[in-house]
Amino acid sequence: MDLPLTTERLVVRDWSLDDAEAAHRIYGVTEVTHWLTPAMDRVSDVGAMRSVLQAWIEAQPNLPPPRGRWAVQRTEDGAVIGGLAIRLLPPYEEDLELSWQLHPSAWGNGYATEAGRALSEWAFTQDTDELFAVARPSNVRAIATAKRLGMSWVGETTKYYDLRLQVYRIRHSDLGDPEQAG
Numbered sequence: 308m309d310l311p312l313t314t315e316r317l318v319v320r321d322w323s324l325d326d327a328e329a330a331h332r333i334y335g336v337t338e339v340t341h342w343l344t345p346a347m348d349r350v351s352d353v354g355a356m357r358s359v360l361q362a363w364i365e366a367q368p369n370l371p372p373p374r375g376r377w378a379v380q381r382t383e384d385g386a387v388i389g390g391l392a393i394r395l396l397p398p399y400e401e402d403l404e405l406s407w408q409l410h411p412s413a414w415g416n417g418y419a420t421e422a423g424r425a426l427s428e429w430a431f432t433q434d435t436d437e438l439f440a441v442a443r444p445s446n447v448r449a450i451a452t453a454k455r456l457g458m459s460w461v462g463e464t465t466k467y468y469d470l471r472l473q474v475y476r477i478r479h480s481d482l483g484d485p486e487q488a489g
Contacts, residue, residue: 310377312425318380319391319422321367322360326378329387331356333410342446343408344468373430374403379422381413388413391426396439397467404467405430405438405477407452414448420455427456431479441472450475457481 311320322330331353333339340349350356363376379389389409396402405427407419427438440458442449450473458475465471 312429313382314421314425316382317418317422317425318382319377319425320380322363322376322378322390324357324360324364326387327353327357327360330360330378330390333387333389333408334359336411338411339408342443342449344404344406344441344443344470344472373426373433373435377426379407379409379418381418388418389422391422393426393430393438396441403430403435403438405440405456407449417455419452423452423456427477428482431482435479437476437478440475441467442475444471444473 311318313319331350334347334350334356335352337349340347350359367375373393374395376390376392376394378387379391380387389407391408392406393403394406396404405423407423409419430438438458439461440449440453440456442453444463453475456477458477459481461474461476463471463473467474
C-alpha cells in the first residue's frame with residue numbers, strides 16, 4: 308500500500324508495536340469489541356495487545372492487496388484513534404469486508420467515514436470490484452457509517468460468522484455517487 312494514506316484530518320498507516328498502548332485503548336474496550344465480527348473478547352492488557360499487533364504486522368506483507376489491517380491516526384495530535392481492516396469474509400473465498408473500529412471518544416466525528424472512504428478509494432485501485440461491510444442489526448453507528456460511505460444495503464444473513472448481520476456493499480462505480488451518500 309502506498310502509505311500513509313492521508314485525509315484532511317487523518318493518516319491511515321501500518322500498525323507498529325509502539326502502538327500497543329493506543330491499540331489497547333481501542334481493542335481493550337468492551338464498547339468496541341462487543342460489535343466486532345467475528346465476535347471478539349476485549350484484549351485484556353497491553354502485553355496481549357502487543358502480541359495481537361505482532362501477528363497483524365507479521366501477516367501484513369503476505370496478504371494480497373487490498374487486504375490488511377491499519378492504524379488510524381489523528382493528525383492534529385498524533386493520537387491513534389482507531390483501526391481499519393480489509394479481509395475475506397467467510398467462506399474466505401472472494402468477498403472482501405471493510406471494517407472500522409474507533410475508540411468511543413472518537414465516535415461521532417466522521418473519522419470512520421473519512422478513513423473508510425480513503426481506504427475504499429485505494430482498494431479500488433487494487434483490482435477490487437466491490438467491498439462489503441457487515442453489522443449487527445442493533446449497531447446503528449456502523450450501519451450509519453456504511454451508508455455515509457456510499458454503501459447500499461444488500462440484505463440480512465447468517466452466512467458470516469454465524470451471526471445475524473446486515474450486509475452493505477459498495478462498488479467502484481458507486482464512489483462519488485451523491486445518490487448513494489444519503
